[in-house]
Amino acid sequence: MPPDSPDRRECVLCGCCLEGCPLLEATGREELSPRAKALLAGPSKFDAARLAEGDVAALTGLCLACGRCEKLCPQGVQVPALMAAMRAAHPDFRQWLWKQWITRLGPYWSLAAKGAALAPQAFVDTFVPAQFGLALKGLKGLRPGNGLAPWLAIAAFPVQAFRARYGDRPVALFDGCVGRGPRAAWGETARLLLKGLGAHLAEPRFSCCGSTLGVAGLPQEQAQARAENIAAWREAGRPLLATYCATCRKGLADYAGPGADGGLFADEAEAAAWAASLVPLSALLEGAKAKAGRGAPAIVGYHRPCHAEAADHDFRLLSSLLGPRLRTPAGGGCCGFGGVMQLSAPELSARVGASCWESLDTALGFSAAPEVTPAYVLTGCSGCVMQLLATAPRGARVGHWLEIIRQK
Amino acid sequence: MTQLATSLVSGLTPAHLRFLEGLFPGEGLTVAPAEMAVYGADSSRRAGMPWAVVRPRTEEQMVELLRWAQAEGVPIVPRARGTGMSGGAVPAFGGVVVSCLLMDTVLDVDSEDFCAEVEPGVVTAQFQALVQKRKLFYPPDPASLKISTLGGNVATCAGGMRAVKYGVTRDYVLGVRAVLPGGKIVNAGGRTHKNVVGLDLARLFVGSCGTLGIFTKLTLKLLPLPEGSATVLAAFGSLGEALEGAREVFRAGILPTAMEFLDAKACWGIGQIKDVPWPASPDGEGATKAVLVLKVDGSRSALAAELSRVEGALAGSTPLCLLKGLGPAEEEPLWELRRLVSPAVFRLGPDKLGEDVAVPRGRTVEAVEGFQAIGAEQGIHVVCYGHLGDGNIHVNIVYDAADADQRARAKACKEAVFRLTLSLGGTLSGEHGTGITKGPYVPWQLGEEERALMAGIKGVFDPSGILNPGKGW
Numbered sequence: 001m002p003p004d005s006p007d008r009r010e011c012v013l014c015g016c017c018l019e020g021c022p023l024l025e026a027t028g029r030e031e032l033s034p035r036a037k038a039l040l041a042g043p044s045k046f047d048a049a050r051l052a053e054g055d056v057a058a059l060t061g062l063c064l065a066c067g068r069c070e071k072l073c074p075q076g077v078q079v080p081a082l083m084a085a086m087r088a089a090h091p092d093f094r095q096w097l098w099k100q101w102i103t104r105l106g107p108y109w110s111l112a113a114k115g116a117a118l119a120p121q122a123f124v125d126t127f128v129p130a131q132f133g134l135a136l137k138g139l140k141g142l143r144p145g146n147g148l149a150p151w152l153a154i155a156a157f158p159v160q161a162f163r164a165r166y167g168d169r170p171v172a173l174f175d176g177c178v179g180r181g182p183r184a185a186w187g188e189t190a191r192l193l194l195k196g197l198g199a200h201l202a203e204p205r206f207s208c209c210g211s212t213l214g215v216a217g218l219p220q221e222q223a224q225a226r227a228e229n230i231a232a233w234r235e236a237g238r239p240l241l242a243t244y245c246a247t248c249r250k251g252l253a254d255y256a257g258p259g260a261d262g263g264l265f266a267d268e269a270e271a272a273a274w275a276a277s278l279v280p281l282s283a284l285l286e287g288a289k290a291k292a293g294r295g296a297p298a299i300v301g302y303h304r305p306c307h308a309e310a311a312d313h314d315f316r317l318l319s320s321l322l323g324p325r326l327r328t329p330a331g332g333g334c335c336g337f338g339g340v341m342q343l344s345a346p347e348l349s350a351r352v353g354a355s356c357w358e359s360l361d362t363a364l365g366f367s368a369a370p371e372v373t374p375a376y377v378l379t380g381c382s383g384c385v386m387q388l389l390a391t392a393p394r395g396a397r398v399g400h401w402l403e404i405i406r407q408k
Numbered sequence: 409m410t411q412l413a414t415s416l417v418s419g420l421t422p423a424h425l426r427f428l429e430g431l432f433p434g435e436g437l438t439v440a441p442a443e444m445a446v447y448g449a450d451s452s453r454r455a456g457m458p459w460a461v462v463r464p465r466t467e468e469q470m471v472e473l474l475r476w477a478q479a480e481g482v483p484i485v486p487r488a489r490g491t492g493m494s495g496g497a498v499p500a501f502g503g504v505v506v507s508c509l510l511m512d513t514v515l516d517v518d519s520e521d522f523c524a525e526v527e528p529g530v531v532t533a534q535f536q537a538l539v540q541k542r543k544l545f546y547p548p549d550p551a552s553l554k555i556s557t558l559g560g561n562v563a564t565c566a567g568g569m570r571a572v573k574y575g576v577t578r579d580y581v582l583g584v585r586a587v588l589p590g591g592k593i594v595n596a597g598g599r600t601h602k603n604v605v606g607l608d609l610a611r612l613f614v615g616s617c618g619t620l621g622i623f624t625k626l627t628l629k630l631l632p633l634p635e636g637s638a639t640v641l642a643a644f645g646s647l648g649e650a651l652e653g654a655r656e657v658f659r660a661g662i663l664p665t666a667m668e669f670l671d672a673k674a675c676w677g678i679g680q681i682k683d684v685p686w687p688a689s690p691d692g693e694g695a696t697k698a699v700l701v702l703k704v705d706g707s708r709s710a711l712a713a714e715l716s717r718v719e720g721a722l723a724g725s726t727p728l729c730l731l732k733g734l735g736p737a738e739e740e741p742l743w744e745l746r747r748l749v750s751p752a753v754f755r756l757g758p759d760k761l762g763e764d765v766a767v768p769r770g771r772t773v774e775a776v777e778g779f780q781a782i783g784a785e786q787g788i789h790v791v792c793y794g795h796l797g798d799g800n801i802h803v804n805i806v807y808d809a810a811d812a813d814q815r816a817r818a819k820a821c822k823e824a825v826f827r828l829t830l831s832l833g834g835t836l837s838g839e840h841g842t843g844i845t846k847g848p849y850v851p852w853q854l855g856e857e858e859r860a861l862m863a864g865i866k867g868v869f870d871p872s873g874i875l876n877p878g879k880g881w
Contacts (some may be wrong), residue, residue, distance in 0.1 A: 015490065030447060031443040
């Protein structure tokens with residue numbers, strides 16, 4: 001059997017993954033490391049009778065799904081995928097909670113989007129368990145009107161470069177749950193940017209990217225979301241698929257990635273066409289020129305999402321638009337959102353969040369004089385925005401980079 | 409292997425657990441098997457289930473724990489990140505695992521004294537990055553440096569690629585503060601770079617695999633950070649030519665920071681993972697049979713000249729290709745190839761025995777050719793690579809553990825490799841330690857007198873035999 005076939009992807013306990021795990025870094029608890037999870041998920045070296053299934057499921061649930069470990073693994077072990085499989089195989093109350101969140105709180109998102117008070121307190125008391133506290137805090141931060149005030153005007157679009165590269169190929173924007181819901185303003189700005197490029201917009205009706213559903217151990221719901229999105233893309237004539245959320249982009253790329261369901265696409269060529277059509281919105285804007293107006297902060301932080309692609313086009317674009325104003329911690333740092341983690345283990349999630357703010361502070365120095373240079377952080381992922389809002393120090397401003405762009 | 413002390417208990421009683429709960433409240437104690445499992449395993453892929461896992465944050469907790477453990481006869485297994493290759497951190501005979509990861513503070517970095525004080529749980533690469541900001545240098549660089557800790561490195565006397573010029577972890581430990589069974593605290597060594605008062609107890613702790621005491625503070629020696637470095641990678645048509653090239657480098661009076669080699673099978677494996685700069689066909693005319701990677705460091709102005717001298721020294725061995733890199737950006741791709749060898753070995757088979765024998769430097773050619781012949785004889789892939797400069801050779805015996813016959817031949821290979829190593833005046837382990845995977849072979853190398861002396865020393869530090877039982881010698 002070739003060493004890179006999925007069946008051979010067995011953890012050899014080398015520990016290379018320990019370098020990247022934000023959960024291990026924040027807690028010093030080895031049982032939370034990817035290696036511990038791979039050990040439990042793989043062929044067990046221990047007498048199975050001694051490991052209660054519930055305990056295993058509970059422990060494996062404590063994964064941020066940030067994917068840093070799989071990038072470091074020489075064996076190609078995908079711990080987040082292993083954990084999702086285990087969550088699917090061992091449904092417990094956490095998964096139940098998550099399912100409630102995704103499937104039953106749908107109306108709640110739109111309530112927020114309409115600018116109503118976040119939700120009637122009675123609704124919160126009745127339906128939102130205490131464990132949702134951290135997630136709710138993030139969601140509250142997403143309230144429309146609570147976003148950053150725009151201060152950056154795009155002075156010139158790279159129209160020629162875009163035309164030379166993509167011609168008349170239509171572009172569809174994948175909004176994701178937040179951009180379609182509480183922060184519809186992201187979608188509006190993104191569409192204006194695409195128009196500025198001279199792109200022809202296709203508007204297929206996309207569903208959720210499915211990424212978080214998979215992480216939560218809901219493979220059927222994930223498969224359905226994937227199938228709907230592929231169908232919509234196909235119907236729209238297979239346009240370019242621009243994304244502005246790093247987790248959505250990774251979620252969509254995973255449709256044609258290693259270990260994906262081969263039956264999603266008509267054939268390999270279609271899978272390859274899907275993969276090739278995915279492009280971060282920021283990559284299309286490379287070469288744009290901008291002018292900072294009134295209200296521009298002196299120091300702008302950038303939080304790199306764990307799910308950002310290797311080239312991190314968001315950072316490249318922001319660097320070129322903002323110049324030395326933009327700063328980011330050298331080592332990056334996971335915010336601790338972690339899909340299920342914000343719900344299943346809010347305390348751990350908050351601890352990783354606190355480490356993340358510490359490393360942002362070393363790059364931005366906001367804690368030295370918060371009244372002079374308050375923390376101001378941009379990122380390019382819905383989950384990161386929610387988590388950073390939920391864990392931010394007092395006075396900090398957090399948002400998606402689209403929020404700083406003036407619409408006129 | 410050490411005889412286990414008969415006074416050790418065979419499990420924890422409810423009273424024991426109550427004691428541990430009192431000393432390690434909240435997250436400080438773990439007894440759920442699913443959570444403890446990883447604390448029972450390490451990179452040797454051996455495993456045993458701990459009886460309990462504790463996470464001290466203070467030296468006071470360590471003192472109380474070891475006082476109690478000695479009185480009760482409870483085995484104690486110290487642990488950091490568990491990245492050792494020989495099962496040194498595996499509780500093979502049960503016991504309470506002591507995770508040192510919450511003691512991870514860098515207490516002091518002093519650029520006047522050229523030393524630092526650290527707790528055992530600090531990650532080595534993070535420490536190196538920290539001192540580098542102050543233009544200081546902590547040279548030991550085990551392959552695991554990004555994932556292993558200074559405490560673990562000292563407990564195993566971790567080596568690394570820079571050993572040829574800078575030595576190993578042992579050479580950078582000035583002082584050790586440790587808690588002994590019974591709860592006594594010892595301060596061995598200190599902050600001075602020279603010290604000949606009394607026996608060298610600090611060095612005795614280095615490489616003792618957690619069998620003598622548990623570290624709470626380490627005092628490490630630092631050097632001024634060299635201004636820059638440069639790397640040469642060269643491929644050769646025969647192992648002999650590569651080794652002759654290496655000899656010429658030394659004859660030219662050059663002491664490289666690192667001098668690594670890869671044999672033909674290692675080169676082939678890496679070629680399966682990544683595009684390689686050397687002629688990649690496995691056989692025939694012009695095929696690569698060995699690759700050398702060398703690094704030199706020093707002042708930036710001298711490095712270009714140094715590179716030319718290395719190139720000149722290698723010229724006589726007619727390299728098939730030669731690449732040079734000046735500065736980290738150019739060097740990194742060359743070293744990336746070297747680092748890929750460990751995963752590349754799995755392209756030859758699903759399981760491996762990773763040995764790390766060392767021979768006197770002049771016997772390296774004989775050793776490598778002998779190991780390759782042993783593999784050919786047993787019909788098993790034997791891959792050799794590693795630290796040519798200091799005679800420390802990684803011998804990977806690759807096989808399929810699911811096949812009983814291959815398993816037996818792999819074991820025969822390993823034993824033949826050990827015998828050849830010893831006959832050349834070498835040692836069974838240059839840097840991994842003996843732990844449990846090589847423990848049974850220690851009497852092949854060490855005589856009865858030496859082992860009795862070591863057992864006597866162990867008895868002075870740990871009279872009840874509670875610390876990491878069954879490990880070492």
